[in-house]
Amino acid sequence: MTAQPKIGLVSLGCPKALVDSERILTTLRAQGYSFSRDYQGSDIVIVNTCGFLDSAKKESLEAIGEAIGENGRVIVTGCLGVEEQLIRDTHPSVLAVTGPHQYEAVVSAVHDHLPPVPNKFLDLVPEAGLRLTPKHYAYLKISEGCNNRCSFCIIPQIRGDLVSRPIASVLYEAERLVQSGVKEILVISQDTSAYGVDLKYATSKYRGQDVPAKFHNLAEEMGKLGVWVRMHYVYPYPHVDSVIPLMAEGKILPYLDIPFQHASPSVLKAMRRPANQEKTLDRIKSWRAIAPDLAIRSNFIVGFPGETEDDFEFLLDWLEEAEIDRIGCFEYEPVTGATAAADDVPPELKRERYERLMEVAQDISAHVLEKKIGRTIDVLVDDVDPGAGRAIGRSQWDAPEIDGAVIIHEADGIKPGDMVTVRVTESDEYDLFGVPEALAQKA
Numbered sequence: 148m149t150a151q152p153k154i155g156l157v158s159l160g161c162p163k164a165l166v167d168s169e170r171i172l173t174t175l176r177a178q179g180y181s182f183s184r185d186y187q188g189s190d191i192v193i194v195n196t197c198g199f200l201d202s203a204k205k206e207s208l209e210a211i212g213e214a215i216g217e218n219g220r221v222i223v224t225g226c227l228g229v230e231e232q233l234i235r236d237t238h239p240s241v242l243a244v245t246g247p248h249q250y251e252a253v254v255s256a257v258h259d260h261l262p263p264v265p266n267k268f269l270d271l272v273p274e275a276g277l278r279l280t281p282k283h284y285a286y287l288k289i290s291e292g293c294n295n296r297c298s299f300c301i302i303p304q305i306r307g308d309l310v311s312r313p314i315a316s317v318l319y320e321a322e323r324l325v326q327s328g329v330k331e332i333l334v335i336s337q338d339t340s341a342y343g344v345d346l347k348y349a350t351s352k353y354r355g356q357d358v359p360a361k362f363h364n365l366a367e368e369m370g371k372l373g374v375w376v377r378m379h380y381v382y383p384y385p386h387v388d389s390v391i392p393l394m395a396e397g398k399i400l401p402y403l404d405i406p407f408q409h410a411s412p413s414v415l416k417a418m419r420r421p422a423n424q425e426k427t428l429d430r431i432k433s434w435r436a437i438a439p440d441l442a443i444r445s446n447f448i449v450g451f452p453g454e455t456e457d458d459f460e461f462l463l464d465w466l467e468e469a470e471i472d473r474i475g476c477f478e479y480e481p482v483t484g485a486t487a488a489a490d491d492v493p494p495e496l497k498r499e500r501y502e503r504l505m506e507v508a509q510d511i512s513a514h515v516l517e518k519k520i521g522r523t524i525d526v527l528v529d530d531v532d533p534g535a536g537r538a539i540g541r542s543q544w545d546a547p548e549i550d551g552a553v554i555i556h557e558a559d560g561i562k563p564g565d566m567v568t569v570r571v572t573e574s575d576e577y578d579l580f581g582v583p584e585a586l587a588q589k590a
């Protein structure tokens with residue numbers, strides 16, 4: 148029997164790019180390709196690139212260079228693919244370049260350079276498609292592109308305007324994920340709260356019902372699947388208020404990932420952020436009155452062009468008042484092609500502001516986590532360390548990769564993917580520590 152051609156994949160960038168990689172792999176798998184985890188075992192390597200920041204472009208170009216050096220036969224796809232000339236100038240030997248979410252173009256480039264071998268004994272592709280995440284959680288992408296025009300961002304130029312998937316297609320995919328053993332679904336897009344705007348909220352048939360493509364209906368239907376549902380990339384538009392009761396009722400996780408980026412009105416205006424006119428602090432307070440367990444994760448940019456000391460201090464005060472649970476921060480970096488004004492905050496000042504902001508973030512996080520001591524919480528286990536008798540998992544307040552963790556002591560018999568009830572005994576700046584509830588009761 149002829150050996151199946153083997154593909155290597157390097158996936159860079161955000162969870163959205165990871166979902167694109169999963170789709171590419173699923174299609175290729177269905178066509179008889181197999182995969183290799185190393186360059187040497189691959190007949191061809193696909194590099195799925197990120198082109199969001201100039202530093203990400205650099206990293207992508209380096210990854211392409213490494214794949215060429217180690218393997219030699221490289222196809223480039225993803226966000227940096229829109230800059231084909233740059234890629235070809237830097238690495239003239241790449242076999243093909245395709246852009247973001249051009250699944251068919253990548254697959255056809257693979258066919259051109261590594262034809263599939265028909266094999267009737269092929270493994271069937273799992274119903275839920277191939278995934279690059281652990282078995283117990285999965286990202287679910289509900290739309291491509293973005294209708295906003297933030298001045299620091301080139302995503303709309305790369306990925307185009309918002310194109311939402313019909314809600315039935317999203318919900319059936321969610322069902323398949325649950326059937327395949329997924330216990331947590333992370334909803335992603337560029338602007339989750341804008342879901343369906345481009346479709347004019349058109350209905351589609353899901354389980355015999357006409358369901359409109361609206362953020363609220365999406366949350367409500369997903370809340371019936373019996374797994375954790377976590378919402379990422381939500382903006383504080385007024386209609387977001389309507390999903391908070393679903394969080395209070397335990398239908399979806401009390402967690403919102405809202406990339407605020409700043410709080411000072413003048414900086415937000417210069418950034419051209421969506422929903423920047425909304426009374427966000429009041430809104431957060433009203434959300435917490437309904438769902439007191441709500442955790443908000445957000446990202447911020449310091450050193451944006453024109454940011455003054457007053458703007459920055461406004462941001463620090465705002466963070467404390469809003470008690471943003473999980474904070475990430477970037478020093479502003481200009482992006483070629485974005486419309487933001489000239490980079491005028493000196494690098495040392497950006498670094499200083501970054502450090503000051505992260506100190507405040509750490510204090511808020513430590514304070515919030517300390518209040519969880521003594522509580523009994525559900526923890527989804529990601530990893531175990533049998534030698535140390537520990538398991539590492541996440542609570543409803545922690546998304547994978549970006550937030551903190553729950554370290555479970557005396558974790559004998561616990562496996563990745565288990566949902567464990569844990570009594571929280573300690574906390575530090577970012578993590579919680581505890582023991583399985585059954586043990587806590589015996590003690």
Ligand code: SF4
Binds near residue numbers: 297
């Ligand atoms: S919301 Fe703004 S930052 Fe996010 S993808 Fe759209 S334009 Fe870019």
